[in-house]
Amino acid sequence: MDDSAADLQRLEALRAGVDRRLAELAPRTGTAPDRLVEAVRYALLAPGKRFRPMLTLLTAAQFGASEGVALDTACAFEMVHAASLILDDLPAMDDAGLRRGLPTIHRAFDEATAVLAGVGLLNHAYAVVSADAGLDSGLRAEIAGRIAGSVGFSGLIAGQARDLFDRDQMRDVPALDRLNHEKTGVLIMAAAQSGARIAGAGEAAVAAVGEFGRRMGLAFQIRDDLIDAEGSVEGAGKDVGKDAGMTTAVSLLGVDGARAAMDDHLAAGRAALDAVGGCDLVAGYVGRLFAGRKAAA
Numbered sequence: 001m002d003d004s005a006a007d008l009q010r011l012e013a014l015r016a017g018v019d020r021r022l023a024e025l026a027p028r029t030g031t032a033p034d035r036l037v038e039a040v041r042y043a044l045l046a047p048g049k050r051f052r053p054m055l056t057l058l059t060a061a062q063f064g065a066s067e068g069v070a071l072d073t074a075c076a077f078e079m080v081h082a083a084s085l086i087l088d089d090l091p092a093m094d095d096a097g098l099r100r101g102l103p104t105i106h107r108a109f110d111e112a113t114a115v116l117a118g119v120g121l122l123n124h125a126y127a128v129v130s131a132d133a134g135l136d137s138g139l140r141a142e143i144a145g146r147i148a149g150s151v152g153f154s155g156l157i158a159g160q161a162r163d164l165f166d167r168d169q170m171r172d173v174p175a176l177d178r179l180n181h182e183k184t185g186v187l188i189m190a191a192a193q194s195g196a197r198i199a200g201a202g203e204a205a206v207a208a209v210g211e212f213g214r215r216m217g218l219a220f221q222i223r224d225d226l227i228d229a230e231g232s233v234e235g236a237g238k239d240v241g242k243d244a245g246m247t248t249a250v251s252l253l254g255v256d257g258a259r260a261a262m263d264d265h266l267a268a269g270r271a272a273l274d275a276v277g278g279c280d281l282v283a284g285y286v287g288r289l290f291a292g293r294k295a296a297a
Helices: 003-025 034-044 051-062 067-088 111-130 137-151 156-165 173-198 203-230 249-274 280-292
Strands: none
Touching: 003 051, 003 067, 003 280, 034 067, 034 111, 051 067, 051 173, 051 203, 051 280, 067 111, 067 137, 067 156, 067 173, 111 137, 137 156, 137 173, 156 173, 173 203, 173 249, 203 249, 203 280, 249 280
């Protein structure tokens, strides 16, 4: 088996491990009303690339920790991401009908159940981190703080509010980058940095991983803009054409300019990792993910 095939096999094994652990950590019948449990499991266990938890695991491994030590933290970040998708898709937000190739939660169940499932998953992420006996109490508190920061008024919630309230206003590239960083980049940063901290990485390495995460968030959002402009529902696994009339990387820069900006962010992210000795596991994974440039993770 060549190195490339071995790497792909390892990545698939890690992703499958995340899926198994998510199924174990998700609420089960009898712990909450059955309809709510069903909705949460429907959202959380839907097929996905598991990009954020994979970053946590690979970053932890890159700096010398066992992936297993970081697994519950990785799953907590996927719970936050799944919750953000549920809330983002609501009729009051983007009113989306399809996510990860399946009807959105408010379509498959109802709007009230979707809201409860999203809020429940956010809180469950904190519970998972706080119960992780493999981490010391200080590290659990730090990771919970990183999650809170990525969700709150400098993260997902702020970005979604900015997107909703300023949707009709023209934005320049710096304003769009700020929005995309809040909506996407902050959580990716936190996921990667948490893996590095679990492995005991120093401040310089954690900062470099943070810059890498920031750049990945911007690159992912540009890719999402490109998919919305050029992709199909079948290929994306979600609604496309939703950004018509809105300011996006494509509307500001054109398709070719948006692709160039995405590639610039990917190169800058890799350079940040190279500055602390390189992170071949992480960079190789991201390179493979962007090579196809299909649906968002």
